[in-house]
Amino acid sequence: MRTLKFMMLGLLLSGFATVYAQDATTGATKIVVSGAGCFGAVYNADEDIKVNFNHYGFSPVFLWKLSDKLFFESEIEIQDGNMELEYGKISYSLNKYMTFGCGRMLSPFGAYGERWEPMFVERFPNSPLRADDEQLPDDTHLAWGAMMGLDVRGGIPLGSAKMNYALFISNGPLLYKDENGRPTGLIQYENLLDENNTNKELGGRIGILPFSNSSLEIGFSGKHGIAGSASDSIMNLTDSSYSNYAKIGATATAVDFNYVKSIPELSSVITVRGQYTSLTVDKADYYLNDSTNYSFDNSQQNYFAQFSIRPAMVKSKLFKNLEFLVRYGSLTAPKDAAWGAKDLNGAGGAVTRLDLGLCYWFSWRSGLRVAYEMTSRPDGTKTNELLAKFVTGF
Amino acid sequence: MKKILTIIAITCITIKGMLLINGCAATSEIQAKSGAQLWGENCLRCHNAPSPADYSDAQWATIGNHMKVRASLTSDEITKVIEFLQSAN
Numbered sequence: 001m002r003t004l005k006f007m008m009l010g011l012l013l014s015g016f017a018t019v020y021a022q023d024a025t026t027g028a029t030k031i032v033v034s035g036a037g038c039f040g041a042v043y044n045a046d047e048d049i050k051v052n053f054n055h056y057g058f059s060p061v062f063l064w065k066l067s068d069k070l071f072f073e074s075e076i077e078i079q080d081g082n083m084e085l086e087y088g089k090i091s092y093s094l095n096k097y098m099t100f101g102c103g104r105m106l107s108p109f110g111a112y113g114e115r116w117e118p119m120f121v122e123r124f125p126n127s128p129l130r131a132d133d134e135q136l137p138d139d140t141h142l143a144w145g146a147m148m149g150l151d152v153r154g155g156i157p158l159g160s161a162k163m164n165y166a167l168f169i170s171n172g173p174l175l176y177k178d179e180n181g182r183p184t185g186l187i188q189y190e191n192l193l194d195e196n197n198t199n200k201e202l203g204g205r206i207g208i209l210p211f212s213n214s215s216l217e218i219g220f221s222g223k224h225g226i227a228g229s230a231s232d233s234i235m236n237l238t239d240s241s242y243s244n245y246a247k248i249g250a251t252a253t254a255v256d257f258n259y260v261k262s263i264p265e266l267s268s269v270i271t272v273r274g275q276y277t278s279l280t281v282d283k284a285d286y287y288l289n290d291s292t293n294y295s296f297d298n299s300q301q302n303y304f305a306q307f308s309i310r311p312a313m314v315k316s317k318l319f320k321n322l323e324f325l326v327r328y329g330s331l332t333a334p335k336d337a338a339w340g341a342k343d344l345n346g347a348g349g350a351v352t353r354l355d356l357g358l359c360y361w362f363s364w365r366s367g368l369r370v371a372y373e374m375t376s377r378p379d380g381t382k383t384n385e386l387l388a389k390f391v392t393g394f
Numbered sequence: 395m396k397k398i399l400t401i402i403a404i405t406c407i408t409i410k411g412m413l414l415i416n417g418c419a420a421t422s423e424i425q426a427k428s429g430a431q432l433w434g435e436n437c438l439r440c441h442n443a444p445s446p447a448d449y450s451d452a453q454w455a456t457i458g459n460h461m462k463v464r465a466s467l468t469s470d471e472i473t474k475v476i477e478f479l480q481s482a483n
Contacts, residue, residue: 071459073463115440115464
């Protein structure tokens with residue numbers, strides 16, 4: 001198995017080295033600087049501080065066309081006091097149907113992270129409900145964020161339909177640890193440099209566009225990697241034997257869909273999109289506290305679906321730039337985990353969220369987004385907030 | 395892991411199979427479309443469609459590479475769309 005992975009890696013690298021060497025001398029580069037900036041606020045009638053200016057961001061994107069085949073893209077993300085290179089990826093077009101890429105890149109797992117999350121693309125003031133540190137003790141980066149690795153991808157015409165694919169190999173996920181340094185069963189996918197084992201993650205996405213007008217795309221994704229490390233061990237507190245996490249893997253799957261259509265009868269463009277993601281971590285023992293081990297069925301599900309309509313073909317300037325949005329999402333943490341949202345009996349349950357939103361577009365990628373967001377937790381508590389975000393693309 | 399490798403193997407076979415079918419296709423509706431039509435159908439799928447005047451010819455060439463990679467558009471599609479955008483700006 002390991003030999004197979006190294007062969008794949010070797011093949012990809014040697015192919016890339018040869019083609020890069022051939023092209024690196026071709027000269028003139030064409031650079032485009034693009035990106036977006038944003039500023040956001042939240043209103044919550046139940047909080048002491050009712051209005052809070054709570055969000056800012058500036059994300060310049062640098063694009064280099066080094067030759068017809070060689071391309072470099074990068075984004076520096078500055079957000080709420082943090083700054084990082086969100087991605088820095090070099091791509092080489094091997095032929096009409098295949099482009100090879102390497103570097104720190106947005107994960108092609110699911111459609112949300114790579115296609116719908118970028119600041120000017122997301123029409124709501126915030127992301128859909130997802131397995132981040134607002135809901136779990138740590139950001140899983142399950143279906144968004146960056147990875148370090150290699151990919152091959154491309155689009156394939158199929159007569160009156162078409163498909164696309166992306167296959168990747170990257171540093172594997174990490175089993176998250178608690179403050180005592182002990183694995184908890186949570187997963188962190190943004191394992192950029194800090195690889196904890198020699199195992200790499202393999203994954204990919206296939207998109208199918210069945211209609212000749214490309215209005216519908218359905219994507220299927222999967223990824224698997226070992227998340228545990230042989231150096232993390234656990235003592236069975238009943239018989240004092242030790243075992244480790246060397247074989248504990250994480251497998252995730254996702255289905256996404258996107259339907260965009262102009263409807264002349266309504267003088268409007270409608271968009272329906274959504275993604276279902278599920279993550280299963282192999283069964284393992286953990287410490288519940290210093291004197292008790294426990295194990296649980298470690299699988300979580302997350303989905304969202306959204307609908308929007310923009311009367312883009314009406315005469316009124318006000319209405320043609322308005323987009324009406326609705327989004328529903330759910331996140332279900334493992335029932336018996338020591339973390340995640342719990343109901344009143346202590347069992348894990350679903351957090352759900354409904355957003356009713358409006359976006360006023362000033363240009364094709366600058367707009368004011370507003371949403372009324374209602375979040376419900378399994379213990380019966382609810383949060384209602386009014387969110388606003390101004391995004392300007394450049 | 396075996397499950398994933400099987401999925402990848404099936405994926406590769408599917409891609410290869412689809413390429414073969416594609417090679418045999420006598421007529422292909424999408425390939426007959428103009429750059430303007432492909433722009434109208436594809437460039438609004440993820441975000442609002444930019445208009446030709448938003449960028450210069452050289453900028454469109456670079457953005458073409460970006461969208462080809464990011465959106466996994468087919469090579470013929472992106473070539474036609476960029477030619478259209480460069481001719482209409």
